[in-house]
Amino acid sequence: MKWFLILWAGPIVLLGSWYSLSYNDMSFGIFMLTRQAHDLVFQIYGNVLGIPPETIPPLVARAIVVDSLIVFALIGFRKRKSLVAWWRGNQSSKTPGTLPSAESLSRAP
Numbered sequence: 001m002k003w004f005l006i007l008w009a010g011p012i013v014l015l016g017s018w019y020s021l022s023y024n025d026m027s028f029g030i031f032m033l034t035r036q037a038h039d040l041v042f043q044i045y046g047n048v049l050g051i052p053p054e055t056i057p058p059l060v061a062r063a064i065v066v067d068s069l070i071v072f073a074l075i076g077f078r079k080r081k082s083l084v085a086w087w088r089g090n091q092s093s094k095t096p097g098t099l100p101s102a103e104s105l106s107r108a109p
Contacts, residue, residue, distance in 0.1 A: 001078065008071050012064055019057070 021027075022038035031037055039053075046053035076083060 001075070005071075005075075008067070012068075015060070 018033070019038075021033045022035060022041075025033075025035040025038075027033040042053035042056050045056055049056070
């Protein structure tokens with residue numbers, strides 16, 4: 001499961017880092033991190049897909065959200081027994097009978 005999460009999060013972190021650095025033109029002397037390379041990459045992808053380049057980042061963000069929901073659903077399914085036990089333990093401590101009564105409160109002025 002650890003490798004599954006690493007292989008899922010690695011490309012997302014890499015893509016997010018490249019996108020934020022190139023969008024803000026923080027190149028550090030590397031061409032691939034310049035704004036020109038950023039615009040060129042999205043222009044090429046836009047031409048290949050036949051859509052305007054400015055519509056690609058929201059599509060990628062939406063795909064990352066959907067993939068993340070699927071990954072967390074898989075993790076939740078695998079750990080469902082411990083999650084149910086935690087939930088039941090958490091709910092049993094919130095019953096009205098466990099609240100302090102008026103007699104147990106201090107009489108401090």
